[in-house]
Amino acid sequence: MSTSQLVAQHLPFLRRYARALGGSQSAGDAYVTAMLETxxxxxSTLDRGVDTRVALYRLLTRLWDSVSINAVSEPAASTFHGENRLGHITPVVRQAFLLVSLEGFSEEDAAAVLEIDVPTLRHLVADAGRELAAEIATDVLIIEDEPFIALDLEGLVEGLGHRVTGIARTHSEAVSLARRKTPGLILADIQLADGSSGLDAVNELISGVEVPVIFITAYPERFLTGVRPEPAFLIAKPFQPSTVAAVISQALFFERKARPREQRATA
Structure with missing residues (x-):
């Protein structure tokens, strides 16, 4: 396959990444054009020893980093939904966040793009969560029946700068807590202590409210079948704290409800 063919299949996504980095379509396209010209x-500037997608994003990132003005925060205003929230985020942190949350790279591949190790990448993603939280801090309801996991999630959420409004172990507790104070984000286990469903609790809570939801489960394969509606944000147990931090930032950044493509997150 020729270089042009290799690039063509990734071009729309490279433009998206560059646009998010630059803050506008024109700025993003200018960098992609410079990459193509290079x-x-x-x-030979395309690293052949790594995955093509990683190599292309690495080259684009190198070009971006080579321009000194890009070391400064505050990209230009943009009409791309959510990009205005990236203005105050440190550039390298912005890169890490976008690679993981917008472009869907694994931690290993995102680290390869940025030419850093995975622990450093995780620190950057956590920094992104904290910097985003400074802009969009919210109230978080945790629906989790395992005490240690609930405490871990509480510490992680508060460490990112958000506020935990309560921890519910059952469907009824979740509804009661949400009625006292409407959360801006929900972290929900799917199978709860009393045998009730976190999906049912969430559907009741978000029936008339726009709230992003992240589901956490030890059995993701039961819900990622492709046969029925699936949650938009799903984390498998056991989880890496950096993964939870990245998904929290992603859910709030894009202001999406963690419902499936259809109306309800049914089980």
Missing amino acids: LIADP
């Missing part, structure tokens, strides 16, 4: 002039 490849045309010297195809």
Whole structure:
């Protein structure tokens, strides 16, 4: 496959990444154009020893980093939904967040793009969560029946700068807590202590409210079948704290409800 063919299949996503980095379509496209011109002039600039997608994003990121003005926060205003929230985020932290949350890279591949190790990548993603929380701190309801996991989630959420309004172990507790104070984000286990469903609790809570939801379960394969509606944000147990931090930031950044493509997150 030729270099042009390799690039073509990734081009729309490279433009999206560059646009989010630059803060506008014109700025993003300028960097993608510069990347293409670099490849045309010297195809060897594309690292052949790694996955093509990683290599392309690495080259684009190198070009971005080579311009000194990009070391400063505050990208230009943009019409891309959510990008205005990236303005105050440190550039390298912004890169890490976008690679994991917007572009869907694994931690290993995102680290390879940025040419850093995975622990450093995790620190950057956690920093993104804290910096975003400074802009969009919210109240979080945790629905989790395992005490140690609930405490871990509480510490993680508060460490990112958000506020935990309560921890519910059952459907009825979740509804009661939500009625006292409407949360801005919900972290929910799917199977609760009394045998009730976290999905049912969430559906009741968000029936008339726009609230992003992240489901956490030890049995993700039961819900990621492709046969029925699936939660938009789903984390498998046991989880990495950095994964939870990244998904929290992603859910709040894009202001999406963690419902499926259809109306309800049914089980």
